[in-house]
Amino acid sequence: MTLNTNSKLIRSLSEQFNLKKTLLCAVAILGLASSALAQCDGSLSVSIQSTEATCGQANATLTSTVNGGAEPYAYAWNNSSSDANQSNLSAGVYSLTVTDNNGCTASAPATVASVSCPVVATQSITNVIQNAATVNWSAVDCAVKYRIIVRNVNTQVQQIYFTLAPATSFTIPNLEPNTPYTVRIRTQCTETGASVSKASATMSFSTPPCDGLLSLSTTTVTDATCGQANGIVNLTVTNGVSPFDYNWSSTQTTQDLNGVGEGTYAVTVTDDLSCTVAGSFTVNNTGASTSSTVDQTICENELPFVFEGQEYTSAGTYEITIPNIFGCDSVITLNLNVNGGPVLTAITGLTTLCPGTTTTYTTDDIPGATYSWSYSANWITNSGETTNSVNVTAVDTTFVTVSVSNGCASDTLSIFVNSTCPKPTGVTTSAVDATSATIQWDSADCNQEYQVQLKQVGTGVWNIFNAGTSTSFTFSGLDPLKNYQYKVINICSNLTGSPILYGPVYPFTTPDANGCSFPQNITATNISATSALISWSAQASLSYRLRVRPVGTTAWTNYNLPGSLTSITVTGLTPATVYEYQLRAECSANAFTPNSPSQNFTTGALRTDEDASYLNSTVVYPNPAKDQVNISLYADQDGEALITISDITGRQIISEMRNLNAGVHITSFQTADLSAGIYMVNVMVNGKQQTTKFVKE
Numbered sequence: 001m002t003l004n005t006n007s008k009l010i011r012s013l014s015e016q017f018n019l020k021k022t023l024l025c026a027v028a029i030l031g032l033a034s035s036a037l038a039q040c041d042g043s044l045s046v047s048i049q050s051t052e053a054t055c056g057q058a059n060a061t062l063t064s065t066v067n068g069g070a071e072p073y074a075y076a077w078n079n080s081s082s083d084a085n086q087s088n089l090s091a092g093v094y095s096l097t098v099t100d101n102n103g104c105t106a107s108a109p110a111t112v113a114s115v116s117c118p119v120v121a122t123q124s125i126t127n128v129i130q131n132a133a134t135v136n137w138s139a140v141d142c143a144v145k146y147r148i149i150v151r152n153v154n155t156q157v158q159q160i161y162f163t164l165a166p167a168t169s170f171t172i173p174n175l176e177p178n179t180p181y182t183v184r185i186r187t188q189c190t191e192t193g194a195s196v197s198k199a200s201a202t203m204s205f206s207t208p209p210c211d212g213l214l215s216l217s218t219t220t221v222t223d224a225t226c227g228q229a230n231g232i233v234n235l236t237v238t239n240g241v242s243p244f245d246y247n248w249s250s251t252q253t254t255q256d257l258n259g260v261g262e263g264t265y266a267v268t269v270t271d272d273l274s275c276t277v278a279g280s281f282t283v284n285n286t287g288a289s290t291s292s293t294v295d296q297t298i299c300e301n302e303l304p305f306v307f308e309g310q311e312y313t314s315a316g317t318y319e320i321t322i323p324n325i326f327g328c329d330s331v332i333t334l335n336l337n338v339n340g341g342p343v344l345t346a347i348t349g350l351t352t353l354c355p356g357t358t359t360t361y362t363t364d365d366i367p368g369a370t371y372s373w374s375y376s377a378n379w380i381t382n383s384g385e386t387t388n389s390v391n392v393t394a395v396d397t398t399f400v401t402v403s404v405s406n407g408c409a410s411d412t413l414s415i416f417v418n419s420t421c422p423k424p425t426g427v428t429t430s431a432v433d434a435t436s437a438t439i440q441w442d443s444a445d446c447n448q449e450y451q452v453q454l455k456q457v458g459t460g461v462w463n464i465f466n467a468g469t470s471t472s473f474t475f476s477g478l479d480p481l482k483n484y485q486y487k488v489i490n491i492c493s494n495l496t497g498s499p500i501l502y503g504p505v506y507p508f509t510t511p512d513a514n515g516c517s518f519p520q521n522i523t524a525t526n527i528s529a530t531s532a533l534i535s536w537s538a539q540a541s542l543s544y545r546l547r548v549r550p551v552g553t554t555a556w557t558n559y560n561l562p563g564s565l566t567s568i569t570v571t572g573l574t575p576a577t578v579y580e581y582q583l584r585a586e587c588s589a590n591a592f593t594p595n596s597p598s599q600n601f602t603t604g605a606l607r608t609d610e611d612a613s614y615l616n617s618t619v620v621y622p623n624p625a626k627d628q629v630n631i632s633l634y635a636d637q638d639g640e641a642l643i644t645i646s647d648i649t650g651r652q653i654i655s656e657m658r659n660l661n662a663g664v665h666i667t668s669f670q671t672a673d674l675s676a677g678i679y680m681v682n683v684m685v686n687g688k689q690q691t692t693k694f695v696k697e
Helices: 002-039 610-615
Strands: 046-051 060-067 074-077 084-088 092-099 103-112 121-127 133-137 145-152 157-163 167-171 180-188 203-206 214-222 230-238 245-250 257-260 263-270 276-283 291-299 303-309 310-312 316-323 330-339 358-363 370-374 380-383 388-394 398-405 410-417 428-430 437-440 449-455 463-468 472-475 483-491 507-511 521-523 530-533 543-550 557-561 567-570 578-588 600-602 620-622 628-635 639-647 652-660 665-668 677-684 688-694
Touching: 046 092, 046 103, 060 092, 060 103, 074 203, 084 092, 121 203, 133 180, 145 167, 157 167, 157 652, 214 276, 230 665, 245 543, 257 263, 276 610, 291 303, 303 370, 358 398, 370 388, 437 483, 463 472, 483 567, 521 578, 530 578, 543 567, 557 567, 600 665, 628 677, 639 665, 652 665
Parallel strands: 291 330
Antiparallel strands: 046 060, 060 084, 074 092, 092 103, 121 133, 133 167, 145 157, 145 180, 180 203, 214 230, 230 257, 245 263, 263 276, 303 310, 316 330, 358 388, 370 398, 380 388, 398 410, 428 437, 437 472, 449 463, 449 483, 483 507, 521 530, 530 567, 543 557, 543 578, 578 600, 620 628, 628 665, 639 652, 639 677, 677 688
16 A cells, blocks of 8 residues: 555656656747847848859859858858858859858848950059060960050050960060050950950050160261262260161161262161150361352443453353362353343334223333333323333323333333224204104214213203113203204213213204204305305205304394205305304294204315415314314315313313314314313324414303
């Protein structure tokens, strides 16, 4: 009984002990779990650094870095590795899980890239001198060759050099001293160049200067003599690194020059470091043989002429030899010209031309002479006024004169140049009615435009019209049964001083509204000493009344003429007398038009001595004159007449050259614009001249 009881007691106590032990273990386990959970606070982290797999090989690395948590750490890679770091890896994607001592974890991914042709890992520049430098780099396993890219910073010129693997250095040649450069390296991993790395980082360096490294010294120059190629230049180079290259401006490449003539020679010396030095040396010519020519022109009164110690008494070519101490003779050729003075033989150029014409006048070309041209102050000089050929713009009639001098003597020559503006001819009146009239004329030479002037007789007021280049003009707005006068003027030039020759005054009379008009185109021709033919245009008239009288008298001689006549010869006139005449028409019984405007003619002189009669044949009237002066002149044969009007100071106002048939001629000039005073009229007909004068009121 006791044994059983004890056994039960022991079993009970044992069960109680095991229960307590179990409870204590559970409590301990719960405490540990609670402690572990308390340590995973997120402070554990991991990062991975990777390198590339190059050249298709398994040569990449992964390096992990763990922060936080409790050591030791357990590493679990996705490729089953349990190391903290890995090497000899191929390209791919990797991941790492790290577990610390508290059971906390942290993970990170990593990618290993594949590079078929990598950039060199390290590089440097060494051994830099004036013309070279060495590039160094770390080897690339799969490299076939390397490209060395060199750029001159100053010029931006780039040069690429190639060197074969396994070389890890290259010396850059042909650099320039004192110059900045940049260098980059590219790895070429195939022969064809299909696989080439990027360029490495840019490296910079500068070559040192050549200061003081190379110089020229002790150069001896031996001059050439007598114009020969026997000069010498001895050149000495100091410092620098041999060998030296010599580049002379004479294309020689030797250190010294031998057998050179007179001149300046430049040289550039380059040493083995590409340093250069330049110099220039002059070889003179001592006692050279010379040959020269002297052209000498003198006046006759300067003979004999002394040259190089010798006298010369006449023109010619002389050769003088002058020796020198070097045995070289100089020869001088003297061309001696003796000038007796210039002689002008002719002036060529136009002698008749229109005002405003540009032309050239030329005279003899005399070497060494100076020229002076003169002509009307109105003319315009364009060029050449001091040469033998002058270009001018002619304006009016003048003498063209040239003077020439050669320092010894002078000569003068003149020609007469007629620059006039011809009057319009063939002037006629037509289509005259009560309020208008049309006039026509022949085209005149030298014309630029025509001016037409009109006034009603008795008013004294001239109305001016521009007809342009037309040869007809119609007056309008006229009054019926009025006497009118008109002039047609040829405008040849608008240049200052251009002559304007006013043509004759032409009359016409407007009819009344029924058409009764003055006779038209009344003229006096066939004028002799005692008779004149007066004619007019035919028109419907019952009769005509003509009256004639000497100018200055009051008594008219009247002629009653039938309407069928268009002319009458008036006889019994007094020789050398100015007459005026008028004509009117009887349109119907006792219905007359007013008299036509007065017109004049001058009878010829009865001649016993031709020259004496000529001197009395020029008549100027009216005198004194107001708006117009008429000049009656006589030509004993066909020829030319030059009429000039000048003021009392001799200044030419009007100049006109006219072609005349034998007989008496009347020329009219407008004087309304002239200042009051005395004017001289000079008439030259066929070589005979007469001067008279008139007074302008």
